[in-house]
Every structure is written in structure tokens, then in C-alpha cells.
Amino acid sequence: ETAATTSTGNSLYVGTVSLATNSTSTGYEMRDPSRGKGFYTLNLANGTSGGSVFTSTTSSFGNGTTSNAASAGVDAHYGIQKTYDYFKNVHGRDGIDGAGGTGYNRVHYSSRYNNAFWSDSCFCMTYGDGDGTTFTPLTAIDVAGHEMTHGVTSRTARLVYSGESGGLNEATSDIFGSMVEYYAASASDPGDYLIGEKIYTPSKSGDALRYMANPSQDGKSVNCWSSSVGSLDVHYSSGVANHFFYLLAEGSTGSTTCNGSTLSGIGRSAAEKIWYRALTVYMTSSTKYAGARTATLNAAKDLFGSGSTQYNAVAAAWSAVSVN
Numbered sequence: 001e002t003a004a005t006t007s008t009g010n011s012l013y014v015g016t017v018s019l020a021t022n023s024t025s026t027g028y029e030m031r032d033p034s035r036g037k038g039f040y041t042l043n044l045a046n047g048t049s050g051g052s053v054f055t056s057t058t059s060s061f062g063n064g065t066t067s068n069a070a071s072a073g074v075d076a077h078y079g080i081q082k083t084y085d086y087f088k089n090v091h092g093r094d095g096i097d098g099a100g101g102t103g104y105n106r107v108h109y110s111s112r113y114n115n116a117f118w119s120d121s122c123f124c125m126t127y128g129d130g131d132g133t134t135f136t137p138l139t140a141i142d143v144a145g146h147e148m149t150h151g152v153t154s155r156t157a158r159l160v161y162s163g164e165s166g167g168l169n170e171a172t173s174d175i176f177g178s179m180v181e182y183y184a185a186s187a188s189d190p191g192d193y194l195i196g197e198k199i200y201t202p203s204k205s206g207d208a209l210r211y212m213a214n215p216s217q218d219g220k221s222v223n224c225w226s227s228s229v230g231s232l233d234v235h236y237s238s239g240v241a242n243h244f245f246y247l248l249a250e251g252s253t254g255s256t257t258c259n260g261s262t263l264s265g266i267g268r269s270a271a272e273k274i275w276y277r278a279l280t281v282y283m284t285s286s287t288k289y290a291g292a293r294t295a296t297l298n299a300a301k302d303l304f305g306s307g308s309t310q311y312n313a314v315a316a317a318w319s320a321v322s323v324n
């Protein structure tokens, strides 16, 4: 017999959290049987396949440090839980596949592995532990939201992962990764437009993998569209759309805009709904930046009307990143 139950999780990055778990005849397991078709978190114990679900004899998992293997599992399980809730409660989407399926997590993949990734083949999420210098375990909530959003994109617009469409694919993951972080906001992780700030370079504070408010701050990403943007790595051509989204939601006094314009933000709630509708209704596998402008304008028209403040703000924010 099994039953859904709430356990306490002692995480690496967000303190003590409520974890949706399962109670069995022998204890508790890191498995949520209730959200959609359910999901669970596996410990790969430095292997690259197989693994076993994290279990505990008490309704408590992890100890808040890497000395306990379950701590990173807590972050990953919290991340999949909050990502599920974000798409369900904000966008009305039931799971990554839209039909209750959210896959599962694999934690402690390989040794000192400096990445995390979504795979469409296993329909699952995988997290490395990092080498301890460039990365700590990559189980932060914005990374969870980023990677699982790749699964959503695969089931919707299917943006090809190269050229401008690849930049839009990456930006979609940064956008919803950040929106998941805001959705889950807590005192220890309040939400921001930085990607990976909790896991990147533990010896240096204040930096991040990517900066949506000013993408060029990473030294590689671009703030403004140009005809050569499609030749960049997708993690750098994403800068144009990340910058667009930040400007749309939060506005600007003009310090980063490509045309010197000042902008009033429409807020995260309107901006995220516009991007989601653009992604799921209007973008296709070959959408480029010009097409993303049209897609988001169409989405804003549907949601708010064609002469609305939000519609006009979408046009102004794209112009501010040189997508005219």
C-alpha cells in the first residue's frame, strides 16, 4: 500500500521545504504520486544509468549539505514539484507533456559533472554534482525550470536548437526558469533575472551564468539583435529574447536599450502569459526573431487586445532590442 504524504526536505539552496512524497510499508520515498501522472527522484550515485529512488525511514530527507546525498535530491524534487505547479497554476498546462506527464529526476549523475540537462528520449531530468569550483550540484530551482522547459518546448513550438530558433529555444528556458524561481520565491531564494546564481562559482558571489537584464554582462551574450546573431551559440543568441522579456516585464530607464528608449514594464504576470501563448500557439520549429515579434504581438492581441498597453509594450520592447 502507498499513500501521498508530505515530508520535510533539508535542501542545499532553499532551506527547509515541504516535499511531496509517498509513504510505503517500509518508510518514505521521494515520489509524488499525485501531481498529474506523478514523478519521482532517483539517486544515480555517480553512475550514468539505473539508480534508485531516494528513500528515508522517517518523513525527513537530506541534511542541507552535500555530506548527505539526499540533500541535492531534495532540491531536485522541490524543483520538479514547483515547475509542475508553475505550469499548471499559471498556464493551465498539466505537466511537461500537457497530459499529466512530467518525467522524473536523476541526481548525482557521473562524477563532478558540470551540467544538467533535459532528455526527450528518457523524458527525464539529469543533474550533475559539479566540480565544486565552476559549479556546485546543479539542482537550483531556476536550472530545474530551465531544463524542464526544454521538454515543454519540445512538445509545443519544437524550436530547432541552432541558429535564431535555437536562441529562442534557450531564451524560453531562461524565461520560464526565472518565472518558476519567482513563483517558488522564498526568503532564501527570492527570485531574480539571473540564471544559476546559486550554483555558479561558489568562491565568487554576485555572479551568474546569464543575466537577463543585461545579457552582455557574461562577456558572450548579446543585448541587441543583428543579422549575425544566428551564428552564435544558442546560449548567447538567447540574450536578445532574454533582454526583450526583462524589458517587457520590468521596463527600463534606457541604460541597456539598443535604441535609447525608456520603457514601462507590464509586469511578470502579463509578460509570462504572452510568451507562453506565443510559444504554444504561434511559434513553429523555424521561428526566428522577426517571427517571435509577430508571435508575441499576436499573443498580446489575443490576451489583452490590439490597442492595449500590453500590446504596445511588446512592440516597444522588441524595438528596444533592435527587432523591428
Ligand code: ASN
Pocket: 115, 116, 117, 118, 146, 147, 150, 235
Ligand atoms: N544545460 C544545457 C542547456 O539546457 C544543456 C544543453 O546544452 N542543452 O542548455
Ligand code: ZN
Pocket: 146, 147, 150, 170, 173
Ligand atoms: Zn538550455
Ligand code: CA
Pocket: 142, 178, 181, 191, 192, 193, 194, 195, 196, 197
Ligand atoms: Ca535565478
Ligand code: CA
Pocket: 197, 200, 201, 202, 203, 204, 205, 206, 207, 208
Ligand atoms: Ca558565484
